[in-house]
Amino acid sequence: MFNHSKFTRLFICVMLLIPLAISSTTFNQGSVHAKSEQNSLETSVISEVEKIIPTPQEVQYSESFLEIYTSNQFTAAIMLGEDSPPEDLAGAEFLQNGIERLVGHKIPILTVGDDISSYTTIISIGSVESNSFNKEMVSSHNLSIPENREGYIIHNVKENIKGKTENLNSKEDLGAQGKAFKNIVIVAGNQNIGSYYGSTSLAQMLKKSGEKVLLRGVTVRDWPDMEMRAIKDINNIEGFFSFDDGMDWMKFLPSTKMNMFSLCYTHLTESGWRNPSADYLNAVNEMANYSRDTGLIQFQHELNPGYTGGLPENDEEVTQLINLFKVSLDAGGESIMLAFDDQGSTDPSSHSELANTIYNTLQEDYDFTMVTVPEPYHFGYGNIISYLKEYTENLNPNIDVVWTGNELWSHFTTPEHVETWMSYTDPSYTKPPFYWHNDPVLDLTRSFTGWQQDLYYFEDHRVPFHGVDLTSGQYIWEEMQEYTSSGVIENIFRSTTAHQIYAIELADWMWNPDAYENNENTFLRAKRYYDTLIANPAHLKKATASSEFRYPYGPERAVDGITSRDNVENAWATASGVSTIDSWWKVDLGLVREMKGVRVKYREFEGKAYMVPKSVTVQVSDDNQNWRTVIEKSDHVPNEGDIYKSNPYSYEFQTNARYIRLLFEDGGFNSLIELSEFEVIE
Template identity: 25%
Template sequence: MNFITSVRQRTRWLLTVTLTLALAIPMLASPSSVSASASQTEVPPISPVPQSLQSAGGSIAIPSEVGVVTGATTDEPAIQAVEAILQQAGVQTIKRIQDNEIPTAPLNVWIGGPTENQSSAAALQALGVTGLNDLPQDGYILASGTDAQGKKEIVLAGTTPTGTFYAAQTLRQLLMSESGHKQIPAVTVKDWPKMTWRGSIEGFYGDPWSHQDRLRQLDFYGEQKMNMYIYAPKDDPYHRDQWRDPYPADKVNEIKELVTKAKQNHVELVFAISPGNTVCFSDDVDFQALMKKAQAMWDIGVRSYAIFLDDINKTLRCNADKTKFNSDTNPVAAAQAFLLNRFKTEFIDTHAGAHRLITVPTDYANITTTAYISRFAALVDPSIIVQWTGAAVVPAGISASDADKANAIYKHDLLIWDNFPVNDYARDKLYLGPLYNRDPGLADHGIIGLTSNPMNEAEASKISLFTIADYLWNPQAYNPETSWQLSIQRFGGAAADALQIFAENNYSSPLNAKESLTIQPLIGNFWTAFVGGGNVTNAAMPLTDAFAKLQQAPGILRSQLNNAGFIEETAEYLNKYEWYGKAGKEAVQMLQAQKRNNKQQAAEHRSALLDAKTHIQAITKAKSNQVFEDFFARAIRENDVWLGSDSSVPFPITTMGTYQNNTPDRMLDGNLNTYFWSNNSPAIGDVIGVDLNEIRKVSNIQVLMGKSGSLSDFIHHGVLEISVDGANWTKIANLEEQPEINAAVDQQLARFVRIRVTDTQTFWVIVREFKVTSQRIPKEPTAVLSGDDFVQANQSFTLQRRQPCYTGCICRGYDPDL
């Protein structure tokens, strides 16, 4: 899709469990169910979160010899996965046993449901487990325990071979160590996917992933129980610009290897072609080129196809198309439908085993109809799956209501093309946070699946993709923060602490405005103490420590993270954040020296801060962190005022990006013909406002949003707030569908005024003017030190005030222990 035009707190997951399996858990309950009792057993975290888990309270030690019971049709990738897990557990002898033989090993593992393994049903019965036949497609049961004869058993039984493979992925996560010995908890997991299709689409602009990137992605998808990968890199010339040309032999061999790898991981590889820019829809020569390309892929094992028509002009190029379709009420929709239906009839229907055709229409981000959509929906064969991005190209949220509206206009099964965490429209940004704001009930509202469009950075994308897989499997149980924490731990390994520090400072996205999860609250606490007379030392210490850890994190990742691809992809960001850590420490120390009235030390730290900022600004391939930039800017302004500069000049504040040259300062220039314009729709928590640069008495707030030709570009759902310190906020008014605001404020003290976004929207934001009418208050009297003009850190001093504090002013406290 074209977006330009259109520390460490390791939380272990405690699953409360029963000591018996007698408690009934509804087999097809929507949320995941975990049985509970007074006696609890710690079970390793499982991702995606299972629909149901029960525990007998104990565990099974893994002996050195294990029997593996399989049938003639047991899924081979599942067998390989189980044997790899057993080898990881230290098993020295693995005995393969046929399902018509009696196993005699100290521990036996049955692999495959009854359609794959004739003895697995009896093994489940021996453990007192039933209900496999009640599970949905690709569901599974994993049961481990001791039968009535005292025999230790583990059973992995899927309703399909894919389900059995998923059971193996769960078994891998249950392996744990106790006193140096590998064990498996005694559990019964009954699990199934809620969303039918779960995966990714390599559909971004820019450099495509490498072949090795794709192979590693497919292994990752198998581990996370994702089952679809759509091959559609925009800048693969043979996919789009040169779609008529056959792939060179070496590229064909690579795609063949991807098909094989996908099958091993139970992932459906969808081969996509994007002919829309140049195709003549009714031309037989072009159609035969399409057929020939599809056949070449069929010959190497591809069974799923997509024809994409996104990001193209809605015009007919060739005379044959104009002659054939211009009489239709919507010629472009008619032409596209003709090509799609013909390919479906002449290729998909004539190839036994071919799966349903997938397409992306030219209008793909709608919840209200267009003439094109209406005609496209009416003409395209109903069996063809339509991809849809939501109510916007990069929607902050996708609700069940959005899905209902989309179903009503597209009238086809919908597969979401989710443009998160893709960053081809923001190549200087990493989106390392979790998936947010996707309704847990989408599968019940006509959505058959979701494919995430990842970042150009393949390895870095896995952090977010982990959470997406979690959501798609079990949306009702999905918790973004919990899933993200587990993703960091799994991806980071020994370097998980450093990875969390780095990732939480690259956390925000169009879905969520949260950023710098640890440092931002500490900055707020610091400003509260700095302005309000609190203990600055107590507020400065944790903030300085957090910046120091940020400075150290990149080096730890380079030396300890076992992922060279991630280090290469994020090199510029790692360099930048090292300097951010350095700059943050210097900014805090500058302000501490200022509080001590130590001009020499303040000047030294300011110089170091400015030097660090120079290094930060030189790294242009990584976007600036707005939390840090705002902190540094305010720190320097505070220092300027302390040194005698005019404090009456206001500054714009925002967490949103800028479209073209419509910068935030334009909303403070008094000119209604200039404006700030965001470069995307705001996420929940985004803000726009003014720093008055000093505490003033505010009497009125006027905000003018939207403009001629863009009347809907304003904050549709928000709250107007004021603050003295930038950390603690007072609500002035709720804002619902108000493009122009005129709020009287009764001489309240404030330095900061902002609008905070409280709900998702599809429109961008334009602010023509953000005017705060205010009155300066008498300055706090200057504190004059007796003796020298600076004080050592460990030296007490006496303050002499020229006059008492004015009523209503905030008197700043000076801490001799600073």
């Protein structure tokens, strides 16, 4: 069942790449032609660190570039279809924001039918259903979009078209001058999410060269090997994920090409599943709504009733548990997890009966996936053989069963381990286990809360499967899609920037396991992607302040990506013995750019707000001399001493500026004012 021929797969991949190489020849010739017209454009061989992450299934990088911005104007525009879906728009905005970070201006976003006569390059984003121009290009150039719903292509052609794209079949020949020739970059998904993924890949090909912005030529045909690629949070002594952290991760993960966020059942530890708090229910609704409204990521709702108050004791409580799952499904969630791990009950029949009841009841009204975590979920449990046999004997075959590999922290799981697991299940249940990855690298961040928390990345450049020989063929990691029912879920444990960079590396493995390399280049690619396209625009920018306490409380601490908590002293603080009235903190973004506001994380200590200002005024400037106030003396700040979990406070406004200053005219409630993190809202 699990025999897999790498030679056969390699042969297929080579055969698939042959038409790719042929089709991309046209682009390479076009690039050379463009270079002859614009001799100032540079050429260069792409370095390993500059390559797309996650690694595409099929990709060819050109040495040539297209010029998209020069002499203070755009020579390129993005084009969407009419009534574009949110995924297409999100992809266009991701690319647009990446360019704005380089020059401080937004590339125009047009619609099919708009005048394109002033542009030499058009970047057309959308599926053949959402963008009629892409439909024409895909058809006329006989392009092959992967059948996988998340698949996409990036293809480059040179077209002689009129100034408008509304009449695609009416092309004109303008003679030797070729004034109507356009460089067309086609970003087309099988479905809308694929178009978004293609945009995130293309954005990684941007480059600043003097005052110009260039786009490296690249031809891509790409799709994921695994259907589900998920991150789960945790909220206990091991984790410290707030609901705001979870929402931030839901917005971050699509840029990595992960497609699911799972809200951990540990958020119900205090209240219990029978009496969920209003904050919990609001978070479930908000996350599920985001999934439904954007189409960028799925939301999974986890419940572990035995861990959070005890298993249902009667039919009425079973209905109550089902209704709690309905909260997320009604709001747009697409997956649920029923967990029996780390709780007292070891009765496999009652567990599978509860799982079946929940699934059979919900499937009448909802389209969703369901995974379950059995009480023994690795080989360290003495009852695993008898439990799995009885648990899976009558389990609905549509329900996935989770394991963490042969051990709790597994780096050396083999195909034989998978076969052993399946030999323990009932013969009627034929699915391989769904894989829950507890990474030993992340165990360090769980067990030792201060481990490398003074940096926004892991100092030793660790990547998933650190120290494992992935080329040995002994383990399942390179062919993970062959050894899981539908995908992988990762327990990330922390919400820090270091863990976000690590998640980019994980996504590289989950998307294309056999191309994943657990070396420093993967870390550097992930870090480059984070720094240039994902981090908020104030990240690591030059910060100054009216005063500072002492090392390590300098103003730069508020833009280093590290949230200050009990075990991490990482915040800007005003000087001791000096009045906090009229103190200020300022950041230089390096160029004038558009912004929609700012977010501030104030200081958290022992779970409470600490050293908080009485009010905050937000000012902006283009030249560091002339300031204009966009938020005046807002008292939207945490109350000193109140319960506080480092949740960000947003101050929304619309403006263009280079410098941002927070002014604390009323001083603070305590002897100092401290800021943990500052972000610009794009």
